[in-house]
Amino acid sequence: MRVLSPGRVNLIGEHTDYTFGYVMPMAVNLYTVIEGEKAGDVKLYSEHFNEEKAFSLNELVREGSWMDYVKGVYWALFEEGYKPGGIHGRVGGNLPLGAGLSSSASFELAVVAFLNKAYNLNLSRLEMVLLAKKAENEFVGVPCGILDQFSIAFGKKGHVIFLDTDTLEYEYIPFPEDVSVLVFYTGVKRELASSAYAERKEVAEEALRLLGKRTSKEVSEEEVSRLPALYARYLGYIVRENRRVLEVRDALKEGDITTVGEILTRAHWDIAKNYGVSSDELDFFVRKANELGAYGARLTGAGFGGSAIALVDRERAEELGRAILGEYQRAFPWRAEYFVVEPSDGVE
Numbered sequence: 001m002r003v004l005s006p007g008r009v010n011l012i013g014e015h016t017d018y019t020f021g022y023v024m025p026m027a028v029n030l031y032t033v034i035e036g037e038k039a040g041d042v043k044l045y046s047e048h049f050n051e052e053k054a055f056s057l058n059e060l061v062r063e064g065s066w067m068d069y070v071k072g073v074y075w076a077l078f079e080e081g082y083k084p085g086g087i088h089g090r091v092g093g094n095l096p097l098g099a100g101l102s103s104s105a106s107f108e109l110a111v112v113a114f115l116n117k118a119y120n121l122n123l124s125r126l127e128m129v130l131l132a133k134k135a136e137n138e139f140v141g142v143p144c145g146i147l148d149q150f151s152i153a154f155g156k157k158g159h160v161i162f163l164d165t166d167t168l169e170y171e172y173i174p175f176p177e178d179v180s181v182l183v184f185y186t187g188v189k190r191e192l193a194s195s196a197y198a199e200r201k202e203v204a205e206e207a208l209r210l211l212g213k214r215t216s217k218e219v220s221e222e223e224v225s226r227l228p229a230l231y232a233r234y235l236g237y238i239v240r241e242n243r244r245v246l247e248v249r250d251a252l253k254e255g256d257i258t259t260v261g262e263i264l265t266r267a268h269w270d271i272a273k274n275y276g277v278s279s280d281e282l283d284f285f286v287r288k289a290n291e292l293g294a295y296g297a298r299l300t301g302a303g304f305g306g307s308a309i310a311l312v313d314r315e316r317a318e319e320l321g322r323a324i325l326g327e328y329q330r331a332f333p334w335r336a337e338y339f340v341v342e343p344s345d346g347v348e
């Protein structure tokens, strides 16, 4: 049995999910692959780490390794009353780890989808999303929102997903066929700054509490201006970002990729200046991509390193990727990489 679980790129709507705002991601054609069969316990070989690890199902103890993603999914399933058996197999694929393309959520969704198939658990896509998120939040211990898991489960070839993370209502919007998404991994692993993510989340949640609101969708700029400085700065960014997601949705529906690109670049400089999650490396990419004729560019995912994206004409994507990579490697010592990706189907 084989499961293919994509990575994700967020087109726009960054750091909006934990205040129940709007996001617009896509699943992309870089994958985590699990191949294996049913067994009494779990034994997996990781191609990335070149090692085999095992555990028995009555011993779900965190160990600080890649296996925690597998254990976390079992833990979440058991908590919810499911009783899957084990797996023997291997995990690999071409999705880079720690690059800000959601390799951890992709791995968790791969595990839950594998168990769903192997043990006929009858889980819906949304149930798989919520189980993978529970594993990440409560077992692995990362306080993320729903963006990554949702994109990976609900991706659709040729489309972006417009998602209201409050109601979980979503809509697929066609992505232009002649435009490519150039993903640029800065070579700076993004886990390094998980405490900065938690800090942003706490401040944003507290800002909402101070205003007595449940979701950032309901907050006006006037209300933001009454908050103490840091709260106003963070929540103000989120409120503008929610609006930009709606603007990008409208522009995409009209096929106006020039406007989409402009909004993306504007979003980048706003998050860099007011949310403080960009870096010199990400800013360098955004500047270069725009100089070389991209429609627009921005960091994608949590920031603090990781990856950025640019929207580019399909026939120029490779050329731009190579050119930017060359200049980047003269400016920074980290080993960067680029990928030309397209919106793809969710975990299967």
Ligand code: GAF
Pocket: 010, 013, 014, 015, 016, 017, 018, 144, 145, 146, 147, 148, 301, 302, 303
């Ligand atoms: C990370 C988190 F996992 C997401 O939930 C989201 O908050 C994102 O950062 C920022 O938009 O990928």
